[in-house]
Amino acid sequence: MFWNRDDRGCVGVGEVLRLTFSGEQRYLEASRAWREIAAHAEIDDPVGMPGSGLLAFGTFAFADDSSVESVLIVPRILVNRHRGTAWITEITRVDSSQVAGEKSVPVLPTATDLGVWHGVELHAASDSVDRATAGSKVDDYLAGVVEATQRIDAGAVEKVVLSRQIAGEVSAGADLRVPLDRLSAKYLDCWTFAVDGLIGASPETLVRSTGGAVSARVLAGTRGRHPEDAARDRAARDELLRSAKEQHEHDFAVQSVVTALAPHVRDMRTSDDPFALQLPNVWHLATDLGASLGAETTALELVDALHPTAAVAGTPTADAVELIAELEPFDRGRYSGAVGWIDADGDGEWVIALRCAQVTEADGGSGSRTVVATAGGGIVAGSDPQHELGETVSKFRPITEAFSSGS
Numbered sequence: 001m002f003w004n005r006d007d008r009g010c011v012g013v014g015e016v017l018r019l020t021f022s023g024e025q026r027y028l029e030a031s032r033a034w035r036e037i038a039a040h041a042e043i044d045d046p047v048g049m050p051g052s053g054l055l056a057f058g059t060f061a062f063a064d065d066s067s068v069e070s071v072l073i074v075p076r077i078l079v080n081r082h083r084g085t086a087w088i089t090e091i092t093r094v095d096s097s098q099v100a101g102e103k104s105v106p107v108l109p110t111a112t113d114l115g116v117w118h119g120v121e122l123h124a125a126s127d128s129v130d131r132a133t134a135g136s137k138v139d140d141y142l143a144g145v146v147e148a149t150q151r152i153d154a155g156a157v158e159k160v161v162l163s164r165q166i167a168g169e170v171s172a173g174a175d176l177r178v179p180l181d182r183l184s185a186k187y188l189d190c191w192t193f194a195v196d197g198l199i200g201a202s203p204e205t206l207v208r209s210t211g212g213a214v215s216a217r218v219l220a221g222t223r224g225r226h227p228e229d230a231a232r233d234r235a236a237r238d239e240l241l242r243s244a245k246e247q248h249e250h251d252f253a254v255q256s257v258v259t260a261l262a263p264h265v266r267d268m269r270t271s272d273d274p275f276a277l278q279l280p281n282v283w284h285l286a287t288d289l290g291a292s293l294g295a296e297t298t299a300l301e302l303v304d305a306l307h308p309t310a311a312v313a314g315t316p317t318a319d320a321v322e323l324i325a326e327l328e329p330f331d332r333g334r335y336s337g338a339v340g341w342i343d344a345d346g347d348g349e350w351v352i353a354l355r356c357a358q359v360t361e362a363d364g365g366s367g368s369r370t371v372v373a374t375a376g377g378g379i380v381a382g383s384d385p386q387h388e389l390g391e392t393v394s395k396f397r398p399i400t401e402a403f404s405s406g407s
């Protein structure tokens with residue numbers, strides 16, 4: 001397991017506890033279960049930093065009725081760093097499955113060079129391929145966008161986020177630290193993560209809650225980057241900042257976060273106007289939000305209040321979620337759900353699982369693993385299907401490049 005942004009993050013090794021959740025109450029059930037575990041844990045934490053002591057990583061499904069399970073995983077060993085400070089945490093489980101007096105031997109990870117990587121091309125499904133296992137079809141996506149704009153014109157929703165999938169196979173023995181290393185080296189403004197096979201680098205902080213301070217970064221509104229042509233790149237950024245359509249789409253996302261957080265926080269403040277966040281693959285309209293935690297609320301309870309924001313579902317939320325279920329021909333799984341960590345105080349950092357891929361367990365026979373990446377975008381009145389398709393291509397880039405055979 002891996003969680004890192006620039007000079008802050010941690011690696012989790014092994015697994016002492018795995019809790020699974022599903023259904024509408026998954027975030028709240030996870031929060032309740034975690035409170036219970038934390039209350040009974042004996043913790044020796046001389047570090048006292050965000051993420052020190054007992055911690056669980058989690059990845060949650062987007063949809064209430066997803067067949068993909070949501071998990072909290074407590075690693076056996078945690079290796080953390082926070083700027084200039086680094087520490088190791090060992091977690092053991094003392095219950096009936098462990099004999100009294102039994103000694104658990106810490107297995108510290110040893111540094112090894114990055115291993116074999118042959119690369120994988122991720123593709124949308126063609127007519128002849130089963131879309132459940134090999135991505136969705138581009139034509140289905142384009143038809144979905146057309147249908148969505150018609151529904152918007154008819155007043156069914158104001159905004160809906162539609163996504164599509166691409167897929168590929170990584171060969172047996174492939175070292176998944178290679179794509180992770182590439183993501184983390186390139187996407188410095190993003191949280192790079194690997195939790196239960198979900199690998200990605202997300203720029204969107206759903207919520208961070210540490211020591212009573214709450215923050216979020218809301219993103220919606222996108223333009224592809226043109227790093228090879230500085231003038232064109234600047235023009236794309238300026239056009240994004242001026243676009244009434246993108247500002248409108250962004251406002252929905254900010255409003256959904258402000259409304260959901262308001263009952264749980266005090267002194268909420270946001271940046272005045274959206275700013276242009278520069279990532280290696282795209283420009284995004286971004287709004288940063290800060291607040292103080294109002295009552296004793298865990299980070300997972302805040303996630304429950306926030307999910308799904310208009311950046312990944314739409315407006316109004318319930319109608320948008322229904323339309324997504326109707327127009328997307330696949331289960332999103334953990335894409336656009338929350339991924340992050342929670343500690344024994346209930347503090348945590350959760351990002352929206354974007355720019356990511358789910359890697360399956362190795363196949364028993366061939367040893368290969370399937371990689372399914374998902375990306376989407378907000379559809380509002382006047383959205384153009386080809387433009388939206390291009391936007392998904394830009395949003396897939398972190399994953400297609402990280403998993404490619406190139407260096």
Ligand SMILES: C=C(O[C@H]1C=CC=C(C(=O)O)[C@@H]1O)C(=O)O
Pocket residue numbers: 161163204219220221222284310311312354355374375376377378395
């Ligand atoms: C839904 C995705 O991005 C969201 C986050 C930022 C910008 C978005 C947009 O401009 O549509 C999306 O709301 C995705 O990356 O799959």
